[in-house]
Amino acid sequence: MTKPTRNDLVFSVMSNFKPWTFWAIQQEIASNYGQFYGEPSISAAIRDIRKPEARKKYNLPHSGEVVVKEKISSGRGYQYRLANTIINHNKGIK
Numbered sequence: 001m002t003k004p005t006r007n008d009l010v011f012s013v014m015s016n017f018k019p020w021t022f023w024a025i026q027q028e029i030a031s032n033y034g035q036f037y038g039e040p041s042i043s044a045a046i047r048d049i050r051k052p053e054a055r056k057k058y059n060l061p062h063s064g065e066v067v068v069k070e071k072i073s074s075g076r077g078y079q080y081r082l083a084n085t086i087i088n089h090n091k092g093i094k
C-alpha cells in the first residue's frame with residue numbers, strides 16, 4: 001500500500017465538510033497519522049486540492065469552487081471546508 005501524501009491526509013481530514021483551521025488540520029493529522037506539517041504546507045495542500053489533478057484523484061467537480069474559505073467569527077484568521085456541492089456531485093456518480 002502506498003503511503004498517503006500530504007494532500008491525501010489534508011483531504012481526508014476535510015472530507016467531513018466541517019470548517020477547519022490550519023492548526024486544527026495540523027493537530028488532526030499529527031494525532032491520527034503521526035505526521036507533522038507546518039501551516040505553509042497545509043495551506044499548499046488546500047491550494048493543491050483545487051487543481052485539476054487533485055479534482056480527478058478525489059472525484060471532485062471539474063469546475064467551480066471545491067474549498068470554501070470563511071473568516072472566523074472571532075475575527076482572527078480563516079477556516080476552510082470542502083464545498084457542499086461536492087456531496088451532490090458524488091451522489092450522481094454511482
